[in-house]
Amino acid sequence: MVKSALHKKVAITGANGFIGSTALKKLKAHGLNVRPIFHNQLPDDATDYDYICCDISNNASINGVFNDIDTILHLANYVGNDESLAQKVNVQGSQNIVEEARRAGVRRIIYVSNASVYEGPTHKGIKESEVACKPESLTSITKLQAEHTILEFEESAILRPLFIYGTGDKWFIPSIATFCKAGLPPINEGKALLSVISIDTLADYLLRLIQCPDSTDGIFHVSEPPVELKKVIQYCENKLALEGSNSTIDLESAYEKLTKYGVRKHQLELIASDHYYNCDRINxxxxxxxxxxxxxxxxxxxxxxxxVFAN
Known part of the structure; x- marks a missing residue:
């Protein structure tokens, strides 16, 4: 008899991270048998789980971690500018996970990557196979390398959200807030349509993929309906008690004003023009x-x- 999704054990790497912590709670709330994989920081409720502490970048450290596991949610990743750490966690860590998953007889790996791996300044409702990949940031480059490794596994699913918001977000909404605090008017009138997804909706996608009885092999876009940049700006302005601007600014001028904040041009390109994606395949x-x-x-x-804004 084939076990139901409720009885198959799911391992979650990065279980105390931005995505992993919400996914862990979501799966547990729905009665799934979950094994969180922590690195060196345990959440307060760690003892509620059959957890394991290990370093995915160390092959010996993860030996036996995936014994009796059906599905791995690979949510551990490094985001930053340290090339050594990015290679160690995102690339070598993913390679180690695939090798140990094969040894342990794991059926499937699900990995959350990012839609910033694509090339091109504008994306309007594109499907997964319509645009070539040409990532620019260190994080996106190493995530794409991780994708290639994971796609070699017997059954694997790659999820590509773009902007994720919600509890734990330190990048998307906080970055827009930084632009607002700097007195930057909306780029190109804030008309760009952006693919966004809440951390809870992303966890819903992960839960439903695990429960899906059909093959979940391949690459999938995940998003809520796209939102205009100006709506995100208005949210930040309201929370920061800032007066909205009636003017606008072009991409080049915005980049010139924000270089002192360490903002890269590619980051601005992602919000300056339409970047939204077709999710029909997974839906x-x-x-x-x-x-x-x-x-x-x-x-x-x-x-x-x-x-976050108070800091």
Missing amino acids: NLLQWAPENTFDSAIDKYSNWYEK
């Missing part, structure tokens, strides 16, 4: 699509962003 597979929109979901995370 048709799961026979489900998220009902949340940025407008309906963002207030749920106000407490988090108020703390």
Whole structure:
């Protein structure tokens, strides 16, 4: 008899990270048998789980970690500018996971990458196979390398969100808030449509993929309905009690003003023009699509962003 998804054990790497912590709670709340994999920091509720501490970049450290595991949610990653760490965690760590998964007889690996791996200044509803990959940031470059490794596994799914918001977000909304604090008016009138997804909706996708009885092999876009940049700016301005600007600025001028904040041009390109993606492939597979929109979901995370903005 084939076990149901409730009885198959799921391992989560990066279980105390931005995505992993929410996914862990979501899967547990739905009765799944979960084994969180922590690195060196344990959450307060760690003893509620059959957890393991290890270093995925060390092959010997993960020996036996995936014994009796059906599915691995690979959510551990390094985001930053340290090339050595990016290679160690994102690339070597993923290679180690694939090798140990094969040895342990794991059935499937699900990995969360990012849509910033694509080339091109503008993406309007593209499908997964319509644009070549040409990542620019260190994180995206090493995530794409990790994708290639994981896709060699017998059954693997790669999820590509673009901007993720919600509790734990230190990059998307906080970056927009930084632009607002710098007095930067909306780039190109803030008309760019952006693929965004809340951390809870992303966890819903992961849960449904695990429960899906069909093959989940391949690359998938995941997103809520796209939102205009100006709506994200308005949210930040309201939370920061800033007066909105009626003017606009072009990409080059914005980059010139923000270089002192360490902002890269590619970061601005992602919000200066349309970057939204077709999610039909995964939504048709799961026979489900998220009902949340940025407008309906963002207030749920106000407490988090108020703390972030206060710093």
